[in-house]
Amino acid sequence: MYYHKDLSLLTELIERFESLPSIGHRSAERLAYHLLSVPKEEAQAFADSIVKASREIHRCPRCFNLTQQEICCVCADKSRDPKIICVVEAPKDVAAMERVRQYNGLYHVLGGCISPVKGVSPDQLHIPELARRVAEEDVEEVILALNNSVEGEVTTSFINKLLLPYAARVTRLASGLPVGALLERSDEMTILRALERREEL
């Protein structure tokens, strides 16, 4: 369809960019042309950065957060409270929580959410490892900080049931109107949720 007859390498590069999340064909073209317009050393440095990050960054064996060290910097930080575990879907959610600068416990990264539709079952996630941590470590609270989606809900209630036998308190992030939200622009589900969980003044 497009004109890259003798440019199979450009076509391939465009397709690679297009395979990335939320990059459409036009953006992919623009990015590929950009990389061909910069000095070869810069393109090489970009490629090296991808390879090095991909090779050297791995999962923390305890919480499955990303790390370049043996264990991640949260697990390694002795000043953090090991009795609280915040459960998130992905490493980027750890970054989102840390940005708040208020949470001082540890994490547990599931690697996704339970989804019958996508065929993701609990044992394909790091849910068994979470149960083991709660059983073996001295955990007082498990905060479920999953996305506020149907799959997040399913996963939240699955883990809640799974952890019932243990002494740890299981909580979840509050659901309601986001800070700064205009009522007239909020969707029905959010308003309904905020109404059901209304708080005493």
Added chain:
Amino acid sequence: MYYHKDLSLLTELIERFESLPSIGHRSAERLAYHLLSVPKEEAQAFADSIVKASREIHRCPRCFNLTQQEICCVCADKSRDPKIICVVEAPKDVAAMERVRQYNGLYHVLGGCISPVKGVSPDQLHIPELARRVAEEDVEEVILALNNSVEGEVTTSFINKLLLPYAARVTRLASGLPVGALLERSDEMTILRALERREEL
């Protein structure tokens, strides 16, 4: 500011993505996390694609379009009319023109536009090579197909003056309302231009 304490390689990868055009910090983060979530072979293949494209794609010595061959596929195509040269800013503009499937002449890629503000002078572009082509080859028409911007205008009139001594006709793409445009949503400059250049029915 963000939380990537022991993840210098992730931070670097995010910065690399951020240096690409129209990729903001959040998009860069998402792309970097994505590349860490795919199999290492896939990340490696992406990096290889960048390096190979950057190494093997170069400028056509005649028209400065991108090519993997000795000369580009337009210049190499004997069925195209060598008496017409379409002048564009960048290789992606060649792709845009080719998508129309109506133009059958050759190209000349300037590598940018004249811009006193950005300090780009005519001899930093492939303008001398264009003058040489017009002087030495049997050129009947030069179509200036530059962006419809201030810099495009400046470059268009510079090249027009430069080519005055030669027999070749110098034309430019028409300026006016784009196809499908709503008058009420068109900007003043576009309407003014369309009014000034109104056509007899």
